[in-house]
Amino acid sequence: MRAVGIILAGGNSRKMHELTAKRAVAAMPIAGSYRAIDFALSNMTNSHIQKVAVLTQYNARSLNEHLNSSKWWDFGRKQGGLFVFTPTITADNGYWYRGTADAIYQNLDFLRKCHEPYVIITSGDAVYKLDYNKVLEYHIAKKADITVVCKELEPGEDATRFGTIRMNEACRIEEFEEKPMVAHSQTVSTGIYIIRRRQLIDLVEHCAEEERHDFVTDILIRYKNLKKIYGYKINSYWSNISTVDAYYRTNMDFLKPEVRNYFFRELPSVYSKVSDQPPAKYNPGAVVKNSLVGSGSIINGTVDNSVIFKKVFVGNNCVIKNSIILNDVYLGDNTYIENCIVESRDTIRANTRHVGENGVKVVVEKNERYAM
16 A cells, blocks of 8 residues: 555644534534435545544544444454544643644654554544555655645635635646635635645644644645645546635535535445435425435425435425535424534424525524423
8 A cells, every 4th residue: 555644634723613512623523314425435445545543533423423433434444444533631631732743743643653654634623535556656756755736716605714825837736825815826725735644744744843743734734845746637526615704615515416416326336324314204294495404304295406414304384595414403393594514413493484585604602392
């Protein structure tokens, strides 16, 4: 095996507001039955990378539960496997992960024990499909020190929440700005990097000596003129879910047939942990248009242009439009929900109305279930 994988899933995004109050961004549910990290894990296993480490710290319980068995992504092998690393207190370290480079530094033992020559670093909060072997071949052909996978955003899309990149004709990165106030380029880093394992160990150790903790600002940006850092452009679907609007948009994209077919019908597949739920039940009077409905749901009302996750109960005369209803939500009779994201395990009382007037509204209700 030529490469080992590292998935950085420890981040907490304040731009997700209440949605990350009880889970990590990488554990956010996507498209009815997946979680955000499934896409990175599936890409790893489809690229025949058998050893993958997931570095997680913030609100990790939900993510750990999801990753409790590696067999769903076919990592249950004699060689390799799926490793989940949370910060541990050791004789010479008592810190949380203070940044992406620090997270790798605290788990350098894992990298030292590996014998694969390359490391593929990716984030756990993006929805995409990519064969990492093609990037690795490009990395070797270019004789690069680091390869950054990048994507050209559509004109008008906000590039300021990403690292923006400018490359020369040979695709070598000349400028790299992390989350600039004004974006001078629509080419953004997707947070997927390939680097030699020995090189990574050296760079990260050097960072730690200087009390620097961030992979992008302290390695990529500082070394961009010293090391040969190249960009690899992808043209396929890629979406990051680190803000409420981006999360909403990404889920809504799955209502488009071309996106749905690309992820669900075309090989290679995307895998996830299987939960044995009965298929969705549509009672008489239910009207469902252009929606994804997860298994275990019971629908009595009207659902239009929405994504309904697993085990959701929709009461009589309910109307749900352009909304995302997360797992295990109970919607009482006559509720009206439009342009909202309803947090999982919520109980929405009968005759309630929630409408996202300016943008998407996140609904979190702490009602007792089964109360009369």
